[in-house]
Amino acid sequence: MELLSRLADSVEQGQSDNAKDFTQQCLDQGMEPNNVLLEGLMAGLNVIGGRFKRNECYIPEVLLAAKAMHQGLEILRPLLSDADAQSLGKVVLGTVEGDVHDIGKNILGMMLEGSGFEVIDVGVNTGADKFIETLQQEKAPILALSALLSTTMPALKKTIEALATAGMRDTVKVMVGGAPVTQEYADKIGADGYAVDAATAVDVAKSFL
Amino acid sequence: MKPRERFIAAIKRQETDRVPRFNRYVGAVKQKMAPIFGVDPNEFEIKQGNDGVLIQIGINGEYSHRLVGEGETYTSEWGVKYQGIHGFNQPVEHPLKTAELGGYKFPDPNKPERMDAIRAAMKQYHQDYAVMVDLSCTLFEAGFHLRGMENFVMDAYENEQFVMDVIDGLSNYYEKIGNRAIQEGIDVIRIGDDVGVQTGLIMPPDKWRQLVKPYLKRMIASFKQTNPDIIVKYHSCGDFSTIIPDVIEMGVELIGSMQPCGALADPFKIKEEFGDKVAFLGGLDVQQLLPNGSPQDVREGVKKVLKAYASGGGYVWMPAHYVNVDVPLENIWAMLEAVKEYGNFPINID
Structure with missing residues (x-):
């Protein structure tokens, strides 16, 4: 002990x-x-x-x-045996198009992993297509999107809309975060969850399960 | 009164006719706004009423002034690879792959052409306008370019000596180009290092005092030796309030950009605490208010900033950062009009 x-x-x-x-x-x-x-x-x-x-x-x-x-x-x-390695669920994680900031995203990725999620990090400057493709490939139920710039926040909305167009809006829970992002903005663009920091984001991801 | 006199008087915490202005816009916004004002985009900031000009040299000057096509890359003299992404040049590859300087060579600060832009600005503007030379990003943040942000902030714990060696190299470079700029007769030298995040400093203040402050202190002392009257400005994004006393102690007379987050969210308190020792620049929220607020919200925001910071002098108007492409034109207009209406001394805002 x-x-x-x-x-x-x-x-x-x-x-x-x-x-x-x-x-x-x-x-x-x-x-x-x-x-x-x-x-x-x-x-x-x-x-x-x-x-x-x-x-x-x-x-x-x-x-x-x-x-x-x-x-x-x-x-x-x-x-770790297969039973041990059973994760809480898969999370596709990335920074949206036009934005190369990754420190917040990386902290969240590590914290999610540390909490038992399987994290598929698609990196920075990621277009909606890439997110959708990865969600489909991995059959992941959670998408975590990061934007650090006020100018790239609209890409959060764009990604959620693309998800709807692809007919996946009901099967994937979307959480958003990043310095300029607020709960109000998250609500406005129809995200399922928002977190002010990485530790809170882990709680949000757990609430999706 | 000349704009330059107004600008300097404000930094000396004196009231004049009105609050001096120092609005800054990203290139795409200048392109959009300039035709409306019927001016050249390069002269837009002065023509719309700024009292000073900013010339960037060093790491930022090199990459943010260089136009790179979307998706295209180039490698700077520092060995940093940049890519044009959505109108910004972003560092995507860093020359220091491990926590060792090895044979890394800092650029030559004595290259004659490094002063070209400053000389041109002095000739064109200095008779009437204040000239500020920007050395950002200067020390700790410049390390992000050379080593990657995530690596460099971890190095600050695991390889302190390496971090100090990098900062020593950077400060030698910037001290030299800074002194050369000062010898050209500029009014303000700007040191910039984003060490603040939304909720406070990115590292413990004592770590900053150990790893960064001694070099900053040495650099500022050297600038003052070159010209005792040089005004030193310190910039950090985010909440850097815990080190404001340190910055003042080193001889800084102007601080920005007073991004209203963390402890900086209350400008009245900040003015109360530090307003008798230092002047402020910035303060209007650019993360939510300016891009997403209504023109009326923007107007109220401007009034609050001016009421808090400008009363009694000691303030230069600017939003907390560049006006970016996501700001609606009507909000830019509302901001400029509100500054014009409420930025006159004595400040009289309910």
Whole structure:
């Protein structure tokens, strides 16, 4: 137990090397990989997510925690059984057309993964077609869209409209976010969810399940 | 009164006839607006009533002034690859792939042509207008271009020495070109580093004080040595309120862009707290109000900003950033008219 909490702490502190070592040590002691994932890696990421939500830590600290979690996850992944690897659901994630900002999107991607979602990150400057194609290929029920510029916010609306045209509006839940985006704007363009930050966005994604 | 005198008096926190203006528009908006005013797009900002001109040199000047076609790319002298995306040049590839400077060579600050635009602006405008030279992005944010934002902010924790080495290299470069610009007789030198996000600083203030502040301090001291009267302006987007006292302490006289978010959302409080030590530029919300508000909302927004910041002097009018392509013409008009109507001393706004 103590080792797991040290693992969680190392993720929270963003210590990649320690996260890797403690993950290995947990396995060496015969712990179940899924347990190491949930009680160690994810537990640590959830703590930092909570602090971020309360504005008690800074963006690089979240990035470092996510990086540390991934170090441990790389060791665990081949050992997780199919049942363990069952995700909460698939989320297609990307920054909309005309916008190459990706730090917020990346933080959300890592937090969603840390919370048990399977994330398909289609990158930045992504057109509606690409989102739709990926949603279809992956049969993903959730689409998370990011826009950092007031000038690219209309692409959020455009993407949602394209989804409707493709006849997928009822089968895909759409959440939107990014610095200039507000709940009011999200409502106006008919998004299913909005989040002010990545940690809140994880809650929104969970509410879709 | 000449626009330049008005501009400088405002920074010295004096009331004159009216609040000086420094509106800035992205290229596409200038193209759209200039014919309405019957002027050349290059002269649009001055013709619509600005009291000063801005010349950008350094990383931003190099990429934001260069026209790149949609989807086309080019690699700058710094080794940063930019792509034209929706009318903006965006950095898409960074020269520092790992947290090592290795053999990286910063550009030569002594190239004669770096002063060409400044000399031209001095000749054309300085007799009447204030000339501000912009060195943004200067230190921490310039590191984003060289190393990628995500990497560089993590380096600030994992490889502090590397971050300081990058910033040292940048500050040497900018100190030299900044001093050259000052020797040309400019009025204001602008240092810009976006270290604020919507809710506060991107990193703990103490980390900024450790990694960035010493270099900024050295640079400003050098500028003041070249010309003790040079006005130093510091810019950051987002809420950088926690380091405003540090910035003032280093000799900065003008700060912007007072994006109304986080602790900067209350301009009255900010003016109250710092208004006797520094002048302000900016303040009108460009994320929601200017593009999405009604002309009446814009008018009310302008009134609030002027009432808070301009009373007693110490304020130069500008929205919190460029006027971008998503701002309806009627909102631009409402903004300009409201500034004209309410931006006269004494400020008298209910």
